[in-house]
Amino acid sequence: MTAAKNDRLTIRDIAALAGVSAGTVSRAMNGQPGVGAATRDRISAVIAEHGFRVDPTARQLSTGRSRTLGVLFPLHASEVVLHPVYPALLGALGDAAERAGYDLLLLTMSGQKSAHVLDTVSRRRVDGVVLPAAGARDPIIKQLVGLGAPTVLIGHRSKLPGVGWVDCTHDAAATELTQLMISGGRRSLVLLNGPTHVSACKLRSTGFWSAVKAAGIPGAREVSVPFDTAAAAAVALDLLRGPNRPDAIVCASDTIAAGVLETARTLGLSVPDDVAISGFDDRSLAAHTQPALTTVRMPLQETGHAAAHMLFAMLGDEPLTSRHIVLPTQVIVRDSTPRAAR
Amino acid sequence: MTAAKNDRLTIRDIAALAGVSAGTVSRAMNGQPGVGAATRDRISAVIAEHGFRVDPTARQLSTGRSRTLGVLFPLHASEVVLHPVYPALLGALGDAAERAGYDLLLLTMSGQKSAHVLDTVSRRRVDGVVLPAAGARDPIIKQLVGLGAPTVLIGHRSKLPGVGWVDCTHDAAATELTQLMISGGRRSLVLLNGPTHVSACKLRSTGFWSAVKAAGIPGAREVSVPFDTAAAAAVALDLLRGPNRPDAIVCASDTIAAGVLETARTLGLSVPDDVAISGFDDRSLAAHTQPALTTVRMPLQETGHAAAHMLFAMLGDEPLTSRHIVLPTQVIVRDSTPRAAR
DNA sequence: CTGAAAGCGCTTACAG
DNA sequence: CTGAAAGCGCTTACAG
Numbered sequence: 028m029t030a031a032k033n034d035r036l037t038i039r040d041i042a043a044l045a046g047v048s049a050g051t052v053s054r055a056m057n058g059q060p061g062v063g064a065a066t067r068d069r070i071s072a073v074i075a076e077h078g079f080r081v082d083p084t085a086r087q088l089s090t091g092r093s094r095t096l097g098v099l100f101p102l103h104a105s106e107v108v109l110h111p112v113y114p115a116l117l118g119a120l121g122d123a124a125e126r127a128g129y130d131l132l133l134l135t136m137s138g139q140k141s142a143h144v145l146d147t148v149s150r151r152r153v154d155g156v157v158l159p160a161a162g163a164r165d166p167i168i169k170q171l172v173g174l175g176a177p178t179v180l181i182g183h184r185s186k187l188p189g190v191g192w193v194d195c196t197h198d199a200a201a202t203e204l205t206q207l208m209i210s211g212g213r214r215s216l217v218l219l220n221g222p223t224h225v226s227a228c229k230l231r232s233t234g235f236w237s238a239v240k241a242a243g244i245p246g247a248r249e250v251s252v253p254f255d256t257a258a259a260a261a262v263a264l265d266l267l268r269g270p271n272r273p274d275a276i277v278c279a280s281d282t283i284a285a286g287v288l289e290t291a292r293t294l295g296l297s298v299p300d301d302v303a304i305s306g307f308d309d310r311s312l313a314a315h316t317q318p319a320l321t322t323v324r325m326p327l328q329e330t331g332h333a334a335a336h337m338l339f340a341m342l343g344d345e346p347l348t349s350r351h352i353v354l355p356t357q358v359i360v361r362d363s364t365p366r367a368a369r
Numbered sequence: 370m371t372a373a374k375n376d377r378l379t380i381r382d383i384a385a386l387a388g389v390s391a392g393t394v395s396r397a398m399n400g401q402p403g404v405g406a407a408t409r410d411r412i413s414a415v416i417a418e419h420g421f422r423v424d425p426t427a428r429q430l431s432t433g434r435s436r437t438l439g440v441l442f443p444l445h446a447s448e449v450v451l452h453p454v455y456p457a458l459l460g461a462l463g464d465a466a467e468r469a470g471y472d473l474l475l476l477t478m479s480g481q482k483s484a485h486v487l488d489t490v491s492r493r494r495v496d497g498v499v500l501p502a503a504g505a506r507d508p509i510i511k512q513l514v515g516l517g518a519p520t521v522l523i524g525h526r527s528k529l530p531g532v533g534w535v536d537c538t539h540d541a542a543a544t545e546l547t548q549l550m551i552s553g554g555r556r557s558l559v560l561l562n563g564p565t566h567v568s569a570c571k572l573r574s575t576g577f578w579s580a581v582k583a584a585g586i587p588g589a590r591e592v593s594v595p596f597d598t599a600a601a602a603a604v605a606l607d608l609l610r611g612p613n614r615p616d617a618i619v620c621a622s623d624t625i626a627a628g629v630l631e632t633a634r635t636l637g638l639s640v641p642d643d644v645a646i647s648g649f650d651d652r653s654l655a656a657h658t659q660p661a662l663t664t665v666r667m668p669l670q671e672t673g674h675a676a677a678h679m680l681f682a683m684l685g686d687e688p689l690t691s692r693h694i695v696l697p698t699q700v701i702v703r704d705s706t707p708r709a710a711r
Numbered sequence: 712c713t714g715a716a717a718g719c720g721c722t723t724a725c726a727g
Numbered sequence: 728c729t730g731a732a733a734g735c736g737c738t739t740a741c742a743g
Contacts, residue, residue, distance in 0.1 A: 037735095054738090085736035133475040379719095381720080399722085
């Protein structure tokens with residue numbers, strides 16, 4: 028006799044009320060076979076009347092499964108990387124988890140010390156882990172897999188066996204934007220990319236160069252900057268004042284594009300006539316820049332849902348169709364790129 | 370016999386290895402009195418050699434306490450409000466929780482439907498809840514308190530009895546910035562505030578007006594805009610082109626200040642000579658604007674730690690000094706405000 | 712179809 | 728100072 032009594036009903040209370048045994052209530056609650064229809068109804072009625080939620084702790088001790096999903100926050104990621112992705116993603120994860128009866132454990136990792144995260148996953152018997160901003164943090168990914176925890180990455184197409192991921196078509200979007208520039212008559216192209224160790228940036232680079240090569244356009248360049256408006260503005264100054272000024276700059280984020288727009292304005296260049304500019308992310312600012320920014324919308328909600336459901340599938344709750352999902356992005360054409368002239 | 374056997378050692382294994390009973394191991398582990406020094410050492414040695422982590426699930430079932438803290442994410446908050454605060458705050462919360470042996474449960478609430486959050490807190494016996502971006506969401510605050518869950522708000526000074534909060538001196542910072550403007554000779558002041566339902570914005574307003582009144586300066590104005598650069602730029606255009614152009618604009622965020630800076634540049638106004646501008650938040654952009662932005666740094670790490678420790682104190686783990694903590698902000702003077710001319 | 716019982720891994724009065 | 732035992736609230740073979 029240890030834990031304090033409280034007013035919560037236990038499965039035994041329900042059993043007594045329904046005139047059956049606790050085991051039968053358990054079977055009925057969990058939708059298991061071997062409970063008579065009448066008994067089932069009686070139990071449902073009692074639960075409906077008196078209210079009863081199974082104690083997840085007791086269930087876990089008995090089954091060994093926690094019905095808990097870990098969400099790993101990479102706190103060392105720059106604020107700018109974090110920003111646009113999280114709220115929508117978390118909302119979708121939370122919704123999916125709620126619907127499936129899972130709870131979410133928040134795993135934070137300051138720096139690279141993964142020991143505590145691994146310990147928590149193991150102690151709490153976390154059923155699976157989502158890494159919403161996976162990337163070059165490979166050590167922990169491998170360690171999680173080593174622990175036997177089903178792992179789903181968002182935004183990083185890991186080659187590790189068993190690891191699932193959900194990503195979107197950064198490459199195709201970059202290709203489409205670049206083609207938009209080319210079909211609008213642009214011939215001096217620059218990709219103002221983010222940090223090249225970011226998986227999404229690698230894909231954007233691939234997409235850019237594939238369009239450039241397909242069109243046989245020489246002299247295209249790629250420059251890498253942090254996801255920072257001011258830094259982008261500074262680099263844009265060099266580009267736009269330098270020799271062979273580009274007439275199209277594909278930017279890897281709206282924040283980068285904002286810096287380029289700013290510099291263009293400072294230099295008195297007209298957008299898109301003198302230089303066409305595109306962004307990525309479709310953040311709220313993109314619709315309000317002058318001119319409004321052509322950009323790419325990511326399927327954030329869908330990504331969160333897909334990641335959650337992939338995890339449920341890995342846990343055997345749903346059929347597992349694929350461990351690797353690529354969702355479509357959507358190019359939003361506004362006024363900062365040339366009208367398709369063809 | 371239900372849960373799958375695994376390789377993890379139980380307290381009974383340790384007890385056997387140390388030649389004592391499980392109860393004694395439990396008492397030794399938990400630092401309880403009534404265990405001989407020699408026994409204690411032997412148990413420590415065994416644990417050190419073989420490794421052992423107590424199963425939190427079993428402990429919880431026995432004690433009724435989960436050693437889990439809830440972190441409530443307000444997903445309906447705009448991305449801009451969320452942004453600057455979360456990573457540092459979560460990191461600090463995570464650190465503090467880790468050190469105290471607590472885990473963090475991620476509570477998401479899409480829209481205003483709090484039922485699931487309350488149910489989770491109750492089912493999982495969450496020991497206490499932190500609301501990192503509390504505000505006008507009062508319904509859930511009251512409901513959490515009603516559940517008996519110790520509750521700590523960040524950024525909202527609730528009047529509800531029993532509710533703890535950690536906030537910082539938004540008001541004093543606004544006063545200091547305003548005085549900086551006044552002592553620099555500015556006499557036509559505007560507070561370009563954020564949404565007035567945000568608690569921090571109310572305090573910033575208070576601080577601004579208190580400085581204005583103390584200096585006896587007439588004609589000061591306050592205008593409210595969303596936390597959005599483009600929206601701020603539009604409002605700034607009206608202000609800076611209208612009659613009696615302000616010579617100082619105190620902005621409620623760096624994003625707002627960025628819009629004002631942009632408009633000033635567009636209009637060919639010199640900052641700070643024609644119009645002085647200050648921000649709030651000290652986001653990374655603030656150091657890189659042209660001119661660099663005078664702004665306010667929030668004690669985010671300290672806030673996270675304070676919130677966590679207040680919760681521990683409410684849970685009886687630490688002495689509770691106060692349920693209401695106001696931490697100091699720091700005004701960062703850069704080049705967008707007048708040099709203190711006196 | 713249903714019940715009685717054992718077990719999940721801890722903690723904590725209760726004895727001694 | 729230490730052990731034996733009961734209990735936390737479930738689940739699930741095992742019988743019937």
